[in-house]
Amino acid sequence: MEVVEGRLIPKPAVIEDVVDEAPNVRTFYLRMPEGYPEPKPGQFNELYVMGVGEVPISVSDVTQEGLVAHTVRVAGRVTEVLAEASVGDVIGVRGPYGRGWPIEQAVGKDVLIVAGGIGLAPLRPVIRHIERNRAKYGKLTILYGARAPRHLLYKYELEKYASIPNTELLLSVDKAEGPWEGHVGFVTDLIPKADIDPERTIAMICGPEIMMRFTIKRLYEVGLKDNQIYLSLERRMRCGVGLCGHCQMGPYFVCKHGPVFPHWFIKKYFWVEQI
Amino acid sequence: MVSGGIYSGKFGELRKLFNALRLRGYRVIAPKLEDSVIRLKEVTSFDEVPYGWEDIQAPGKYSVREGGKHFRHGPDAPKRILYPPRLELFRLRPDWSVEYPKERFPPTALFAIKPCDLASISVMDRVQGGIGDPYYLALRKKLIIIVENCVEPGATCFCSTMGTGPEARDGFDIAYTRLDDDLVVFRPGSDLGVELLSELNIEPATDEVLRKYYDALKNASLKAKAPFELERLPDELELGLNSPVFKEVAERCFGCAGCNMVCPTCFCFDVIDEPELDGGAVRVRVWDGCFSYTYAEVAGGNFRKDLWARYRHWVLHKFAYWVRQFGVFGCVGCGRCITWCPAGIDLRETIKSVVEWVRSRGGS
Amino acid sequence: MMRRKLKVAVFKFASCSGCQLQILNMEDELLTLTDAVEFTYFLEASRATAPGPYDVTFIEGSISTPEQEELVRRVREESRILVAMGACATAGGIQALRNWLRLDDVKRAVYPNPEWVKALEHSKPVAEVVKVDYELRGCPVSKERLLSFIKQVLVGRKPYLRREALCMDCRRKGNVCVMVAKGIPCLGPVVQEGCGAICPTFGRGCYGCFGPSIDARPEALASRLREIGMKDRDVARLFKGFTGWSEKFRKVIDELEGGAR
């Protein structure tokens, strides 16, 4: 008789805090199980609700006390139940998985963040990292768009991003709905408005795929090259560790080769219809 | 005395070899005729192995007849044994403690499998083994492989194009070849193979036998060819990503994912999380395939909602992406996806057409 | 995970009762299940009935009379989750074969006093009358799927059951494809998984009781069947079974029969 322990086993984590971010979006601060490694910006975890299922969710913050935040948008069966969880509840976690943002390569460079909707979540740790290591990086530009003002994430700290030294924050919404001083339109419209030095910028993009394609086109226009552009991809995932096959995009497994890819790396496939 | 050479003996030595495996306590999995199909099943007697039977395979068609000299692989690949179609991974109790199913992985011998299937195991070694799938490794560790080289490849075989047959190169314990009714050539491929062969009444092959052997295999290799070459194939296929061929073929495809299921290397799985009435849960792994609609579906969209895109992904994965991912082709040329396609679609034709399309446009 | 008992109702319309029987066929689980589930309306099992609202209502049977149309609307109002259960409720059932015939002829063929018998022009799937939240397919539904469905509702998740082609399940199970090996026509490639591929397991082709799979291409299967020598009318009859009235199969049938209805 032989018992085989597999991977794919969620370990219990306790929800220590829940923050309502926007309609149908909540952030869960988790006390991770013992032995859980510190996640790097851009990495994700598999979150599991007992008997309900598992979803890949990016780490959206690591607090000073070591709580790991996940910002979850209700999208389907699992996220719907997950979003109902409250402080004290236990959920399962595995991770951290994937390759994150190029924070090392970006040392000494300007960083441009372009985020759409929930796409800001995996980029928040980058902002945090730059804030904490401010001297190591050049200018930080944050371009963030959401459907409407009330859909913006992290409203309670968004403005503070602008007060990080040498940082430009531009916001955009598809539809204004009430008082709104920022841009109305696509987040990509902000690119020409921002002050970007194409020679020394590393761009990090996360959002819906078409938004990312438009962004890349705009970045070309301002003079960025493929090797300066990084994007975080999304694909169906059932395992998160390169076993189940679902997340393939061309020859790449988004879960382990990504989710963050340099654009030059995936360019050949990324633009192909239904690849 | 046996060491790493080529030996010959009578047909009866195969029986001895089979029995030796059983005596050593191996569960022997071998070809077996069941309801007019050659299956890969546990076999307890050598007489169950369908020597004297032949299968006839064509796109979407399969039959057997008695009196033929050489059988080939049926629908079951070693994947079924090493990577079961449905596997309960674990149960979680309500307090989050984990319970593992007490599965037994008995020492297993694969007997008389074909070189393409042997090759599929080495592909799986790179895929499942490479990523450390513990279930796979637990079974793989105890596996012994006796392979039967192919003297007569079938009509859907293209192992010689894929470089996986009709002669097994490595990764086996013993390879044997049936040259004629009572002449069998043996080759050990491991220490265990040498040990097993020493128990047989065989002798180093004479020059005449050797000549016969090489001729037979050479002949066979001329037959198991596909209408394309491997050289530059991955690149050519990637140049053909926008070829209309995929859409044309997909018109005939049902999207049933049968090919994914019979392919000896397709490894995708779905995870099924199911609640239990007591508040715990169970996680089950089942074979999935890239032809299934939900395969690339996410909340709010589907990356490959059209069947042609799924079909293209499959072909590209096997013949291009796989090479980039694991350093080998994902196809071993067994032809199962051709024979067992209920729509009778011939993968070889698809590839040929895509390559032609690419070349006609000056690509490559 | 379970807070209060789930109120479950089972209503029967035009059907054979086989699907509700599948509930009573959960012999092993029935007694545990009743700890979490209260069958508040289940005439086949109990005299005692309670009025709605119900958490989950399973509808068995197709809608085939004016009274049934009325009733199912009322039931819809009383139900939080409405589940169409089985081939009748999801596709009109075998009785929907009459939909290709003229109702008057049908009545006359069966009853000496046809004018006494009330029936709708068509035997309809529930979704043609009211909004359906979930479909549990099959003729009958699968007991395993039914149980899984209930467990998933209990745990608070929107139930999910794979809806891919039967072939996948068939081959996972280790069946030999009957189309390829025996030349037996099989609907497996276009029928939703769920039964465990019983027919091929028992040596015959699938006759379609789970209806079209999620992305079924019956037209491709139909042309393959013709290519291997089947006559149009025989292909049409193959599709014209328990789920023949489902949109996808109906289309193929009508094409094969030259649009005759």
Next chain:
Amino acid sequence: MTGNGRESLEIRVSNLARVEGEGGVYLKVSGGRVEYVEVHIHEAPRFFEAILKGRHYLEVPDITARICGICPLAYVMSSSRAMEKILGIKPHEEVFKLRRIAYLGEWIESHVLHIALLHAPDFLGYDSALQMVEEHGDFIRDSLKLKAWGNRVLEVVGGRPVHPVVFRVGGTYRIIRRDELLPLLKRVEEMKRRARRVLEFVANLPMPEFRQDITYVSLRNDVRYPILEGDVVTSDGERFKEEDFEKRIEVEQAKYSNSLRYRLSGGRPYCVGPLARFNLNHDLLAPEVKDKLAELGIKAPLKNAFQSIIARAAEVYHAVVELDELITSYREPPQPYVEGEVREGEAAAITEAPRGMLYHRYRIDSEGFVRYANIVAPTCQNYVAMEEDIRRLAPNLLAMPREKAQWVVEQAIRNYDPCISCSVHFIRLHIINN
């Protein structure tokens, strides 16, 4: 009529519970006289007879199975046998055995369902069997185990308990291997024990006093307890061939019912089903069943319709015993099925569904397509008897509190384990003939 003061009573149960299908019962007694008794069937008509026309003979068993999810196999068997007569097929003896095995599985499953889940609660005053668990847990558990085993038989032989898939005209789609069946025997002794206990339990239920005056009708073959073959016999002493059945019955359509109803020639109400089978064939029950019945002091014939539950339980016990023998002696046939010569013809066949005789008649054309079909389901044959029983019960009912009276009326119907789903589809149908 009775001394208890009440002269009139009106009962309207528009949705009968614990029956398979949708029906109601209406009774009106005034001035001590029964004005009417009507068993209403509002199950929606499904027009099978019309649907069958033009279908290939091989499809008929699968289609007719859908008339009833509780006894689908009965439909498969009656239609297959009728077709086999037309095509001149004689299935292999082992196939016959297999059919009997499956059929007995269905009897167990269907009978136990009725005994425990639908009928027993009546005798003890429960709304449903689930309420009985506390006080009669053993009985419910025995029953569920038996039912599960009966279902298991059907799963092994036919793929699933409801609408099994393996049987076809001429045999089975594939050979059922002996090694598939044998594991069933592991539990057979346990099932015998449980069946005995269920029989004991129902034999000791409080039975209302009641005596029917009715004709019992069933198959009889003098060799085995009847299931798949035999002549039709009646408790009035008649005996005739299944082919002649239609000549011996009279059909009527009631305006209040979607089902046709039948009488024996001369307008005699009759009853089919376990009670009838038991009364006409008790000599053919397995010896241990007979012993047990004797021990419990039960003597045939049983003329109290309420005792049908005992007949059912006896048949369950018999079925387990016979399954033991059949499975033990089963050998794989050389061919799964025998192909017949497709030719024009007409034939009828009767088999004993759990609820009684199920009659099928078909005419097919030279290509094997159905031209004409007539099916008489067991329950339709019992409607007149049900009404008759209630009529006879009326005097007792007047003496009861209303609630109780209604319950007894419902119970009088449940005595027949009516399968309403079955009953609406059969009418003396004349399929449009062209």
